[in-house]
Amino acid sequence: QVQLVESGGGLVQAGGSLRLSCAASGRTFSSYTMGWFRQAPGKEREFVATISWSGGRTYYADSVKGRFTISRDNAKNTVYLQMNSLKPEDTAVYYCAADRQVVRATMTLADFGSWGQGTQVTVSS
Secondary structure (H helix, E strand, C coil): CCCEEEECCEEEECCCCEEEEEEECCCCHHHCEEEEEEECCCCCCEEEEEECCCCCCEEECCCCCCCEEEEEECCCCEEEEEECCCCHHHCEEEEEEEECCCCCCCCCHHHCCEECCCEEEEEEC
């Protein structure tokens, strides 16, 4: 398994931007499919975005498509989530996840075996 540490969360006004980072330990980061999920208060954790090991394929939840961008730098063992045009409904704890499964559009929580501790994103109206 790989250890994951998220950073970059914070408080931002609606319409603003944030970039989350997820640093991974280990020498095999480039072999992992990576994902971002989020959990709002009182709600279940939900899929946000995923990226293949090479970065060549990405998939997004409909709610963030066109506003969020997932990317990775395998040389730095880091995956990013650039969040633009933020809305109050984007407020949640954001979690980074990793697994060796082949990336697909319908990734779920059960597909990922390694998780970070989460970082809080709060969007004020």
